[in-house]
Amino acid sequence: MESTKSWKHGLFFLCIMIFCLLFTGCGKEAKPxxxxxxxxxxxxxxxxxxxxxxxxxxxxxxxxxxxxxxxxxxxxxxxxxxxxxxxxxxxxxxxxxxxxxxxxxxxxxxxxxxxxxxxxxxxxxSRQVIAVSPHVDIQHLSDLKDKVVAVRSTTKAERLLNESEENGLALGGVYSFSDRNLMFTSLYKGYVDAIAGHEEGIRQYMKDNQLDFRILPEPLEVTGxxxxxxxxxxxxxxxxxxxxxxxxxxxxxxxxxxxxxxxxxxxxxxxxxxxx
The missing domain is CATH 3.40.190.10 (Periplasmic binding protein-like II)
Incomplete structure (x- = not known):
């Protein structure tokens, strides 16, 4: 049973990574x-x-x-x-x-x-916000109960959601990705219910990749x-x-x-x- 669960978990992340490469393309190489x-x-x-x-x-x-x-x-x-x-x-x-x-x-x-x-x-x-697919019935932060949210690892959004119970949210889980492209791909493919991060970064990614996510009106946090x-x-x-x-x-x-x-x-x- 444990090996089957491990195999399925690995396949889940492999699918995300393959789709992300196809979705985002090779991009321009960053040079120092x-x-x-x-x-x-x-x-x-x-x-x-x-x-x-x-x-x-x-x-x-x-x-x-x-x-x-x-x-x-x-x-x-x-x-x-x-x-x-x-x-x-x-x-x-x-x-x-x-x-x-x-x-x-x-x-x-x-x-x-x-x-x-x-x-x-x-x-x-900057505002830390939640973004969801346009068709889902998630309108407020309270609607995230038992939902799974993807974040970039070691970010403020990850920290806020890992403390979700203290902040009055009862999430179903938090997936953390070192590559933020995987975060967006997970939402696009429906593997997670929402994503969290800096509003300006989410909006720019949506614009660059013609994505139609919806940002909830209440922020997780507004910070300098x-x-x-x-x-x-x-x-x-x-x-x-x-x-x-x-x-x-x-x-x-x-x-x-x-x-x-x-x-x-x-x-x-x-x-x-x-x-x-």
């Missing part, structure tokens, strides 16, 4: 990029992952996106040059502690992690996102970056960047700008 550095400026190694519209590759294979534009401007203001380092998201803390990167920057939620790092930010807000440095990093750089990000929010620079990617960025700056 060092922004053209001015010799006079010190370099900061910024750890990130591909997560459109925050970070993705243009037709030439260069890093672009909301976080890339904000990082370039903020570091320029304080006299540094960013070097963008593509990393395995699940190894981010190891890379940071080993000194392979100086900071983590990719729509990184601060809530619940305030004491894990030394932070610069928040530079904008920031730039995470090691708690042992005592450099003035961190405080200077924090100030630069606040200045950008208040002088309209961050809003101007967001408008290049999002139709109405006002919700993303609520509580971040001085006058909000």
């Amino acid at each position: 990029e060092v922004t053209e550095a001015k010799e006079s400026l010190p370099v900061v190694r910024v750890g990130l992952e591909l997560y459109a519209p925050l970070v993705y590759l243009d037709v030439s294979g260069n890093y672009v996106g909301i976080d890339i534009d904000i990082a370039k401007e903020a570091f320029h203001r304080i006299g540094y040059q960013p070097e963008f380092v593509l990393m395995n998201w699940e190894e981010r803390d190891k890379l940071l502690s080993n000194g392979d990167i100086d900071c983590i920057w990719c729509c990184y939620s601060m809530a619940g992690r305030q004491y894990w790092y030394r932070w610069a930010g928040p530079y904008m807000k 996102v920031g730039v995470a440095f090691s708690r042992t990093d005592s450099r003035q750089l961190v405080a200077d970056l924090d100030k630069a990000l606040k200045d950008m929010a208040n002088d309209g620079t961050t809003e101007a960047i967001l408008k290049n990617y999002i139709d109405d960025p006002s919700d993303f700056l609520q509580g971040v700008r001085r006058h909000d």
Whole structure:
């Protein structure tokens, strides 16, 4: 009996992985990029992952996106040059502690992690949301009782749902994937009832892949996102970056960047700008 269950479980994930390859295609290979550095400026190694519209590759294979534009401007203001380092998201803390990167920057939620790092930010807000297929009768978070939800592993959404009973949700299960493409494929194929993650990332994935998922109106959480440095990093750089990000929010620079990617960025700056 146990071998049969194990065989079926393995076949389930194999089917998801095969379909995901067919569904998403080969894509463009990510190549390491060092922004053209001015010799006079010190370099900061910024750890990130591909997560459109925050970070993705243009037709030439260069890093672009909301976080890339904000990082370039903020570091320029304080006299540094960013070097963008593509990393395995699940190894981010190891890379940071080993000194392979100086900071983590990719729509990184601060809530619940305030004491894990030394932070610069928040530079904008993000909503953790639930998305479902359009035809299912799931309208509210309370409708997720006994339902199975897929998430990206080691993310804020995973943590929130693994604490679902404490948050008043009685889920049927949480599937965690290291590859977020598998998360979306699981929902598309009906292997799970819902997915959870950053709203902007879900909406961009839907747009890029012509998917018609429906996002529930009530978020799991609304939180600020920031730039995470090691708690042992005592450099003035961190405080200077924090100030630069606040200045950008208040002088309209961050809003101007967001408008290049999002139709109405006002919700993303609520509580971040001085006058909000």
